[in-house]
Amino acid sequence: MMSNKKLTKKDVSKASWRWLFFHQSSHNYERMMGTGFCHSLSGSLEKLYEDDKEGLSEALTRNMAFFNTEPQLGSIIPGVALALEESYANDKENFDPEIIPSTKNALMGPLAGIGDSILVGTLNPILLSIGIGLSKDGSPLGAIFFMIVWVALVVALKYSLFIKGYQLGLDTIKILMNNELKMKITTALTMIGLIVIGGVASTTVKAPIIVQFTSGDMAITIQSIFDKITPNLPALLITLASYYLVAKKGWNSNKLLIGILGFAFIMVLFKIM
């Protein structure tokens, strides 16, 4: 049975906005974003199954399944699923509905990985670092800058990726397998991030050494010796040591927290800092 129920641009756009806002509205450990996923597609499904109550409940139930990804970059997945749902509704005999959940499941892991590392793991901290730089004297400019740039960039990305996913359908998978583009973006962002974060860290991490040597009228502070080598050197060494403990010794953030506080305690106790 072939039918011809087309979704309009407006339907797809509405589904995209619904995802954009409500992806995690009832986020929970059992289904994660499953309810949000079904919410996003629900309007279009109502249209596709206008006079088929049974088909509608089947489609809704299918989309209530466990779903979890990075919801910002992952907005491409409900877009793809919507295209597949449309094909299935129009050609039930020749289209295996099993392909819909298996496509979702195949895409959600990789996109969570890319989204976590590129968007929230790198872009967000870069913009925050620039914001910290602009706000370090107490001006709200950095906070405003961060909000405007981050929200404008990511909302545009989230919306258009959903639409793109709908337009490409299953071809999305081919494009996502293009590793070279992914590597280029990740490498460039990582490098920019590291340099900018280094700059911000140099003004944020401080290790003020107050101990000094006196001989007669001469007083030499340890801090001034370090500053002659390179400014704020003790703080740089503490930061690199912390990185070493996390990366090489497998310290988690709680252990490192206690470690740094313990170090601070000893420094204060012996009046070094």
Place this chain on the structure above:
Amino acid sequence: MELWQAVLIGLFAYLGRNQVPWLFGTTGGWYGIGRPLVAGAIIGLILGDVKTGVLCGVAVQAIFIGQITPGGAVPSDLNLAAYIGIPLAMVSGGTPETAVALAVPLGALGVGLHNFTMTTQSAFAHRADKFAANGNARGIRMANITGTSISFVERFFIVTLTCYFGASFAENILNSLPAVVLSFLAVGGKMLPALGFAILLNQITSEKWMIALFILGWTLTSSLTITTTTLVFIAVAIALVYVMAKYSGNKAQALAASMKGDEYDE
């Protein structure tokens, strides 16, 4: 603190909580106004001292800068840390270091609250299941939207009440602390951002040599007087040179390989 101020802070804490839909989902919420940098500016505005608010926000932000939320698992609830830690530090006349000292344990406490909410919100998925079985799409939407009510109750009330009743309590504690503890908090607070940067470095460096870039950014900024924006331009240039040099040579090869693949398909 006036009641209306505590209510407003509680409201923003809810809006910036993970999962709350109203500000473009997680983008404007958890990853937007939920970041301590932004929270500090908002709290400063509410309490009538933007500068102190921003300075506290910057200090707390630095510790939590490497924080991501994979799979809904929150390592530390920086929303609770910021929206209770910063206002309490501000009203008790504290410094940014005080905000840091308050924020760290609050962040750990918030994880428990987060787990509670993430567990109870399952009830709304079960409601939605019933609507799905009856083919009621509108019901599913309502179930999903009303799911946020648990987040609201959890975040709004806890933040508002703690800010309102905790202010004088925090002030008393801070005033009764001996000087050595205060200087310990000050030194610890100055060094703790190393934690945030260490976690972030570990998270984003894919190859070991990249640590050199962090040191480059650090030494450029501490030795020269350049702004962060200047540093961004330098960083973009270095990244572009590297990426162009590394990947442009592969283009011809990649193209040839993909053409070969197409022939095979046909």
